[in-house]
Amino acid sequence: GWNTPMTCRVLFFLLKTHQNQIATARTMRTSMDSIRLHLRESLQQQRDKVGFNLAALRSLRHEWEDKMTAHFFDEVKIQEILEKSTTKRKFVGMTIS
Numbered sequence: 001g002w003n004t005p006m007t008c009r010v011l012f013f014l015l016k017t018h019q020n021q022i023a024t025a026r027t028m029r030t031s032m033d034s035i036r037l038h039l040r041e042s043l044q045q046q047r048d049k050v051g052f053n054l055a056a057l058r059s060l061r062h063e064w065e066d067k068m069t070a071h072f073f074d075e076v077k078i079q080e081i082l083e084k085s086t087t088k089r090k091f092v093g094m095t096i097s
Contacts, residue, residue, distance in 0.1 A: 006041050013033065 015022065022028045 004039075004046060007039065007042075010038070 022032065
């Protein structure tokens, strides 16, 4: 629940500064593993949140583009489709006397 970017900066600074002491002390390994696991979990949650928000923004952009873009249609093609769909009906077998 801490500020993840600040935590990463502090952790990396401490690791760079005290690398030799951390590597030789076996007691530090358990606490470093714990920090690593919690940090990875926190980073994964933030990554998922950013991905979800990015997908939502893309969806909103597509909706906005659909509303704000004028759609042009080929009138010749539309006329051809209409002509094909309207068939004249013939009455077969009826005789008028």
